[in-house]
Amino acid sequence: xxxxxxxxxxxxxxxxxxxxxxxxxxxxxxxxxxxxxxxxxxxxxxxxxxxxxxxxxxxxxxxxxxxxxxxxxxxxxxxxxxxxxxxxxxxxxxxxxxxxxxxxxxxxxxxxxxxxxxxxxxxxxxxxxxxxxxxxxxxxxxxxxxxxxxxxxxxxxxxxxxxxxxxxxxxxxxxxxxxxxxxxxxxxxxxxxxxxxxxxxxxxxxxxxxxxxxxxxxxxxxxxxxxxxxxxxxxxxxxxxxxxxxxxxxxxxxxxxxxxxxxxxxxxxxxxxxxxxxxxxxxxxxxxxxxxxxxxxxxxxxxxxxxxxxxxxxxxxxxxxxxxxxxxxxxxxxxxxxxxx
Numbered sequence: 001x002x003x004x005x006x007x008x009x010x011x012x013x014x015x016x017x018x019x020x021x022x023x024x025x026x027x028x029x030x031x032x033x034x035x036x037x038x039x040x041x042x043x044x045x046x047x048x049x050x051x052x053x054x055x056x057x058x059x060x061x062x063x064x065x066x067x068x069x070x071x072x073x074x075x076x077x078x079x080x081x082x083x084x085x086x087x088x089x090x091x092x093x094x095x096x097x098x099x100x101x102x103x104x105x106x107x108x109x110x111x112x113x114x115x116x117x118x119x120x121x122x123x124x125x126x127x128x129x130x131x132x133x134x135x136x137x138x139x140x141x142x143x144x145x146x147x148x149x150x151x152x153x154x155x156x157x158x159x160x161x162x163x164x165x166x167x168x169x170x171x172x173x174x175x176x177x178x179x180x181x182x183x184x185x186x187x188x189x190x191x192x193x194x195x196x197x198x199x200x201x202x203x204x205x206x207x208x209x210x211x212x213x214x215x216x217x218x219x220x221x222x223x224x225x226x227x228x229x230x231x232x233x234x235x236x237x238x239x240x241x242x243x244x245x246x247x248x249x250x251x252x253x254x255x256x257x258x259x260x261x262x263x264x265x266x267x268x269x270x271x272x273x274x275x276x277x278x279x280x281x282x283x284x285x286x287x288x289x290x291x292x293x294x295x296x297x298x299x300x301x302x303x304x305x306x307x308x309x310x311x312x313x314x315x316x317x318x319x320x321x322x323x324x325x326x327x328x329x330x331x332x333x334x335x336x337x338x339x340x341x
Contacts, residue, residue, distance in 0.1 A: 025138035030076050036223040037249040040070040048228050056175030061182045073098035084120040087128050091117050112138045127154035127163050145170035156201045165197040177216045179226050185218040207235030220321045225251040250322055270339035274312040289328040
Protein backbone atom coordinates (compact mmCIF):
# COMPACT_ATOMS: atom_id res chain seq x y z
CA UNK A 1 0.00 0.00 0.00
CA UNK A 2 2.94 2.32 0.65
CA UNK A 3 3.83 2.07 -3.02
CA UNK A 4 0.31 3.14 -3.98
CA UNK A 5 0.39 6.06 -1.58
CA UNK A 6 3.66 7.08 -3.19
CA UNK A 7 2.03 6.96 -6.64
CA UNK A 8 -0.58 9.47 -5.57
CA UNK A 9 1.77 11.51 -3.38
CA UNK A 10 4.21 12.18 -6.22
CA UNK A 11 1.74 14.51 -7.87
CA UNK A 12 1.27 16.55 -4.69
CA UNK A 13 4.30 18.66 -5.53
CA UNK A 14 2.84 19.54 -8.90
CA UNK A 15 0.47 22.23 -7.68
CA UNK A 16 2.63 25.29 -7.32
CA UNK A 17 0.59 28.37 -6.58
CA UNK A 18 2.04 31.39 -4.86
CA UNK A 19 0.41 33.36 -2.08
CA UNK A 20 -0.37 36.32 -4.33
CA UNK A 21 -4.04 36.51 -5.18
CA UNK A 22 -3.20 36.86 -8.87
CA UNK A 23 -0.55 34.49 -10.16
CA UNK A 24 1.34 34.41 -13.43
CA UNK A 25 3.14 31.46 -14.94
CA UNK A 26 6.22 33.60 -15.56
CA UNK A 27 6.63 34.30 -11.85
CA UNK A 28 5.40 31.17 -10.12
CA UNK A 29 5.79 28.16 -12.38
CA UNK A 30 8.73 25.89 -11.37
CA UNK A 31 11.77 26.08 -13.62
CA UNK A 32 15.08 24.26 -13.98
CA UNK A 33 17.25 24.96 -10.94
CA UNK A 34 14.42 25.43 -8.42
CA UNK A 35 14.79 23.58 -5.12
CA UNK A 36 11.99 22.84 -2.64
CA UNK A 37 13.30 21.72 0.76
CA UNK A 38 10.89 20.47 3.41
CA UNK A 39 10.73 18.81 6.81
CA UNK A 40 8.01 16.17 6.80
CA UNK A 41 6.25 15.04 9.96
CA UNK A 42 4.10 11.91 10.14
CA UNK A 43 1.86 13.05 12.99
CA UNK A 44 1.23 16.14 15.07
CA UNK A 45 -0.72 16.84 18.22
CA UNK A 46 -3.53 19.09 17.07
CA UNK A 47 -6.49 19.27 14.73
CA UNK A 48 -5.75 21.23 11.57
CA UNK A 49 -7.83 24.38 11.08
CA UNK A 50 -9.42 23.92 7.65
CA UNK A 51 -11.67 26.97 7.63
CA UNK A 52 -12.03 28.71 4.27
CA UNK A 53 -12.92 32.24 3.17
CA UNK A 54 -11.32 35.68 3.28
CA UNK A 55 -9.40 37.39 6.10
CA UNK A 56 -8.87 34.15 8.04
CA UNK A 57 -6.35 33.57 10.83
CA UNK A 58 -4.74 30.11 10.69
CA UNK A 59 -2.61 29.49 13.77
CA UNK A 60 -0.40 26.38 13.57
CA UNK A 61 2.17 27.55 16.13
CA UNK A 62 1.33 25.25 19.04
CA UNK A 63 1.78 21.76 17.62
CA UNK A 64 4.38 19.24 18.73
CA UNK A 65 5.64 16.18 16.90
CA UNK A 66 4.45 12.67 17.73
CA UNK A 67 6.27 10.78 14.98
CA UNK A 68 9.53 10.70 13.03
CA UNK A 69 10.83 13.57 10.90
CA UNK A 70 11.70 13.10 7.23
CA UNK A 71 13.51 15.45 4.91
CA UNK A 72 12.90 16.19 1.25
CA UNK A 73 15.08 18.13 -1.15
CA UNK A 74 13.08 18.34 -4.38
CA UNK A 75 15.26 19.58 -7.23
CA UNK A 76 14.01 20.57 -10.68
CA UNK A 77 16.21 19.72 -13.63
CA UNK A 78 16.12 19.02 -17.36
CA UNK A 79 13.78 16.27 -18.51
CA UNK A 80 16.57 14.55 -20.43
CA UNK A 81 18.59 13.96 -17.24
CA UNK A 82 16.00 11.69 -15.59
CA UNK A 83 15.39 7.94 -15.52
CA UNK A 84 13.64 6.52 -18.61
CA UNK A 85 13.12 10.06 -19.94
CA UNK A 86 12.45 8.79 -23.48
CA UNK A 87 9.05 7.54 -22.25
CA UNK A 88 7.94 11.15 -21.72
CA UNK A 89 8.19 12.94 -25.07
CA UNK A 90 7.37 16.61 -24.79
CA UNK A 91 8.45 16.87 -21.16
CA UNK A 92 10.23 20.14 -20.44
CA UNK A 93 11.04 19.60 -16.75
CA UNK A 94 11.85 16.80 -14.32
CA UNK A 95 12.12 16.67 -10.55
CA UNK A 96 13.79 14.35 -8.07
CA UNK A 97 14.50 14.19 -4.38
CA UNK A 98 18.23 14.78 -3.89
CA UNK A 99 18.05 12.33 -0.98
CA UNK A 100 16.57 9.68 -3.28
CA UNK A 101 17.77 9.97 -6.88
CA UNK A 102 16.08 6.69 -7.89
CA UNK A 103 12.77 8.38 -8.69
CA UNK A 104 11.92 11.09 -11.25
CA UNK A 105 8.70 12.97 -12.09
CA UNK A 106 8.11 14.62 -15.46
CA UNK A 107 6.23 17.79 -16.36
CA UNK A 108 5.13 19.79 -19.37
CA UNK A 109 5.31 23.52 -18.66
CA UNK A 110 4.36 25.14 -21.96
CA UNK A 111 1.79 27.94 -22.00
CA UNK A 112 -0.48 28.65 -19.05
CA UNK A 113 -0.68 25.02 -17.88
CA UNK A 114 1.55 23.09 -15.51
CA UNK A 115 1.00 19.43 -16.46
CA UNK A 116 2.17 16.30 -14.71
CA UNK A 117 3.12 13.64 -17.28
CA UNK A 118 4.14 10.71 -15.09
CA UNK A 119 7.05 9.17 -13.21
CA UNK A 120 9.69 6.49 -13.36
CA UNK A 121 11.90 4.77 -10.80
CA UNK A 122 14.40 1.91 -10.77
CA UNK A 123 12.15 -0.72 -9.09
CA UNK A 124 11.07 -0.62 -11.93
CA UNK A 125 7.71 1.09 -11.69
CA UNK A 126 6.42 3.83 -13.95
CA UNK A 127 3.34 5.62 -15.15
CA UNK A 128 3.07 7.61 -18.35
CA UNK A 129 -0.14 9.56 -18.65
CA UNK A 130 -1.83 9.51 -22.04
CA UNK A 131 -4.07 12.25 -20.71
CA UNK A 132 -1.84 14.46 -18.55
CA UNK A 133 -2.85 15.70 -15.13
CA UNK A 134 -3.26 19.49 -15.42
CA UNK A 135 -2.20 20.60 -11.96
CA UNK A 136 -2.25 24.37 -12.42
CA UNK A 137 -3.70 26.82 -14.93
CA UNK A 138 -2.33 30.35 -14.67
CA UNK A 139 -3.25 33.00 -13.74
CA UNK A 140 -5.04 32.00 -10.53
CA UNK A 141 -6.81 34.20 -7.99
CA UNK A 142 -8.79 33.62 -4.81
CA UNK A 143 -12.08 31.94 -5.66
CA UNK A 144 -10.77 30.20 -8.79
CA UNK A 145 -11.48 26.49 -9.08
CA UNK A 146 -11.18 23.81 -11.72
CA UNK A 147 -11.15 20.05 -12.20
CA UNK A 148 -9.38 17.60 -14.47
CA UNK A 149 -9.21 13.89 -15.26
CA UNK A 150 -6.10 11.96 -16.19
CA UNK A 151 -5.19 8.42 -17.19
CA UNK A 152 -2.24 6.36 -18.33
CA UNK A 153 -0.45 3.05 -18.44
CA UNK A 154 2.76 1.74 -16.98
CA UNK A 155 4.19 -0.81 -14.58
CA UNK A 156 3.76 -1.51 -10.90
CA UNK A 157 6.77 -3.42 -9.55
CA UNK A 158 7.40 -4.79 -13.08
CA UNK A 159 3.76 -5.82 -13.65
CA UNK A 160 1.69 -4.00 -16.27
CA UNK A 161 -0.81 -1.54 -14.81
CA UNK A 162 -3.34 1.10 -15.77
CA UNK A 163 -4.01 4.33 -13.92
CA UNK A 164 -6.92 6.80 -13.87
CA UNK A 165 -7.66 9.73 -11.63
CA UNK A 166 -9.39 13.02 -10.98
CA UNK A 167 -8.19 16.36 -9.64
CA UNK A 168 -10.17 19.21 -8.11
CA UNK A 169 -8.51 22.44 -7.02
CA UNK A 170 -9.92 25.54 -5.35
CA UNK A 171 -8.16 28.68 -4.18
CA UNK A 172 -10.26 28.65 -1.05
CA UNK A 173 -8.99 31.22 1.42
CA UNK A 174 -6.92 34.29 2.20
CA UNK A 175 -5.52 35.49 5.48
CA UNK A 176 -2.70 35.20 8.00
CA UNK A 177 -0.74 32.04 8.80
CA UNK A 178 1.32 31.42 11.95
CA UNK A 179 3.71 28.49 11.61
CA UNK A 180 5.65 26.65 14.34
CA UNK A 181 8.16 29.02 15.89
CA UNK A 182 5.49 31.76 16.02
CA UNK A 183 6.50 33.13 12.63
CA UNK A 184 3.63 35.08 11.07
CA UNK A 185 2.92 35.45 7.35
CA UNK A 186 0.29 37.89 6.16
CA UNK A 187 -1.57 37.95 2.82
CA UNK A 188 -1.45 34.17 2.40
CA UNK A 189 -3.46 32.05 0.00
CA UNK A 190 -5.04 28.74 0.99
CA UNK A 191 -5.33 26.20 -1.82
CA UNK A 192 -7.10 22.86 -1.36
CA UNK A 193 -6.46 20.11 -3.89
CA UNK A 194 -8.31 16.79 -3.82
CA UNK A 195 -7.06 13.91 -5.97
CA UNK A 196 -8.05 10.33 -6.60
CA UNK A 197 -6.02 7.61 -8.27
CA UNK A 198 -7.34 4.20 -9.29
CA UNK A 199 -4.70 1.57 -10.05
CA UNK A 200 -5.38 -1.74 -11.79
CA UNK A 201 -2.50 -4.19 -11.94
CA UNK A 202 -3.02 -6.90 -14.61
CA UNK A 203 -6.75 -6.96 -13.79
CA UNK A 204 -5.90 -8.81 -10.58
CA UNK A 205 -5.01 -6.13 -8.05
CA UNK A 206 -6.93 -2.86 -7.75
CA UNK A 207 -6.60 0.06 -5.40
CA UNK A 208 -8.13 3.50 -4.95
CA UNK A 209 -6.26 6.26 -3.16
CA UNK A 210 -7.52 9.74 -2.29
CA UNK A 211 -5.36 12.60 -1.11
CA UNK A 212 -6.56 15.94 0.25
CA UNK A 213 -3.83 18.53 0.29
CA UNK A 214 -4.19 21.88 2.09
CA UNK A 215 -1.44 24.30 1.07
CA UNK A 216 -0.68 27.77 2.36
CA UNK A 217 1.33 30.09 0.13
CA UNK A 218 3.09 33.38 0.76
CA UNK A 219 4.47 35.86 -1.74
CA UNK A 220 8.04 35.33 -0.48
CA UNK A 221 8.10 31.68 -1.59
CA UNK A 222 7.35 29.88 -4.85
CA UNK A 223 6.42 26.75 -2.89
CA UNK A 224 4.01 26.40 0.09
CA UNK A 225 5.20 27.60 3.48
CA UNK A 226 3.21 24.80 5.15
CA UNK A 227 1.11 21.90 3.83
CA UNK A 228 -1.17 19.25 5.31
CA UNK A 229 -1.73 15.98 3.44
CA UNK A 230 -4.52 13.52 4.25
CA UNK A 231 -4.36 10.16 2.42
CA UNK A 232 -6.97 7.43 2.46
CA UNK A 233 -6.84 4.24 0.45
CA UNK A 234 -8.54 0.93 -0.12
CA UNK A 235 -7.10 -2.07 -1.92
CA UNK A 236 -7.02 -5.85 -1.99
CA UNK A 237 -4.86 -5.60 1.13
CA UNK A 238 -7.47 -3.58 3.01
CA UNK A 239 -7.86 0.10 3.98
CA UNK A 240 -4.95 2.44 4.73
CA UNK A 241 -4.90 6.00 6.07
CA UNK A 242 -2.02 8.43 6.44
CA UNK A 243 -1.29 12.04 7.43
CA UNK A 244 1.70 14.27 6.78
CA UNK A 245 2.68 17.82 7.61
CA UNK A 246 5.26 19.53 5.39
CA UNK A 247 7.16 22.62 6.49
CA UNK A 248 9.09 24.60 3.89
CA UNK A 249 12.59 24.84 5.38
CA UNK A 250 12.96 28.36 4.00
CA UNK A 251 10.03 29.45 6.16
CA UNK A 252 11.42 28.06 9.42
CA UNK A 253 12.50 31.50 10.59
CA UNK A 254 13.35 31.66 14.27
CA UNK A 255 13.59 27.89 14.79
CA UNK A 256 16.68 26.23 16.23
CA UNK A 257 18.75 29.38 16.63
CA UNK A 258 22.12 28.77 18.29
CA UNK A 259 22.21 29.39 22.03
CA UNK A 260 24.13 32.66 21.75
CA UNK A 261 21.29 34.13 19.74
CA UNK A 262 19.08 34.11 22.82
CA UNK A 263 20.85 37.36 23.74
CA UNK A 264 19.34 39.07 20.69
CA UNK A 265 15.68 39.63 19.91
CA UNK A 266 14.41 41.16 16.67
CA UNK A 267 10.90 42.36 15.86
CA UNK A 268 8.57 42.68 14.06
CA UNK A 269 9.14 39.52 12.04
CA UNK A 270 8.00 39.64 9.22
CA UNK A 271 8.98 43.29 8.85
CA UNK A 272 7.97 45.94 6.33
CA UNK A 273 10.09 48.95 7.35
CA UNK A 274 12.39 49.01 10.35
CA UNK A 275 13.72 45.99 12.22
CA UNK A 276 14.14 46.63 15.95
CA UNK A 277 16.85 45.06 18.12
CA UNK A 278 16.87 44.16 21.79
CA UNK A 279 20.23 43.06 23.21
CA UNK A 280 20.44 41.19 26.51
CA UNK A 281 24.16 40.53 26.89
CA UNK A 282 26.58 42.74 28.80
CA UNK A 283 29.46 41.33 26.77
CA UNK A 284 28.16 42.90 23.56
CA UNK A 285 29.65 46.21 22.47
CA UNK A 286 27.44 49.19 21.77
CA UNK A 287 29.09 49.40 18.33
CA UNK A 288 27.78 46.54 16.22
CA UNK A 289 28.80 45.49 12.72
CA UNK A 290 25.59 44.65 10.86
CA UNK A 291 25.44 42.48 7.72
CA UNK A 292 22.28 41.26 6.00
CA UNK A 293 22.44 38.48 3.40
CA UNK A 294 19.84 36.71 1.32
CA UNK A 295 19.51 32.90 1.35
CA UNK A 296 22.15 32.56 -1.40
CA UNK A 297 24.72 34.32 0.80
CA UNK A 298 24.71 37.57 -1.18
CA UNK A 299 25.26 40.65 1.01
CA UNK A 300 22.36 43.07 0.52
CA UNK A 301 23.08 45.55 3.32
CA UNK A 302 25.98 46.49 5.62
CA UNK A 303 26.21 49.14 8.31
CA UNK A 304 27.69 49.97 11.70
CA UNK A 305 25.15 50.48 14.45
CA UNK A 306 25.73 52.29 17.75
CA UNK A 307 23.29 50.41 19.91
CA UNK A 308 23.46 53.07 22.60
CA UNK A 309 21.98 55.60 20.18
CA UNK A 310 19.94 53.52 17.74
CA UNK A 311 18.08 50.21 18.01
CA UNK A 312 16.60 50.05 14.49
CA UNK A 313 17.76 48.79 11.11
CA UNK A 314 15.98 50.18 8.06
CA UNK A 315 15.15 47.35 5.64
CA UNK A 316 12.29 48.93 3.68
CA UNK A 317 14.32 48.93 0.44
CA UNK A 318 14.86 45.17 0.51
CA UNK A 319 12.72 43.08 -1.81
CA UNK A 320 10.24 40.67 -0.21
CA UNK A 321 11.82 37.41 0.91
CA UNK A 322 13.91 35.65 3.55
CA UNK A 323 17.13 37.14 4.95
CA UNK A 324 19.78 36.45 7.59
CA UNK A 325 20.85 39.23 9.94
CA UNK A 326 24.44 38.89 11.16
CA UNK A 327 25.58 40.93 14.15
CA UNK A 328 29.32 40.96 14.94
CA UNK A 329 30.47 42.15 18.34
CA UNK A 330 33.95 41.60 19.78
CA UNK A 331 34.67 39.11 17.00
CA UNK A 332 31.64 36.94 17.83
CA UNK A 333 28.87 36.48 15.27
CA UNK A 334 25.18 36.23 16.11
CA UNK A 335 22.65 35.29 13.42
CA UNK A 336 18.93 35.86 13.20
CA UNK A 337 16.58 35.04 10.35
CA UNK A 338 13.77 37.34 9.29
CA UNK A 339 11.19 37.86 6.57
CA UNK A 340 10.88 41.11 4.61
CA UNK A 341 7.28 41.66 3.55
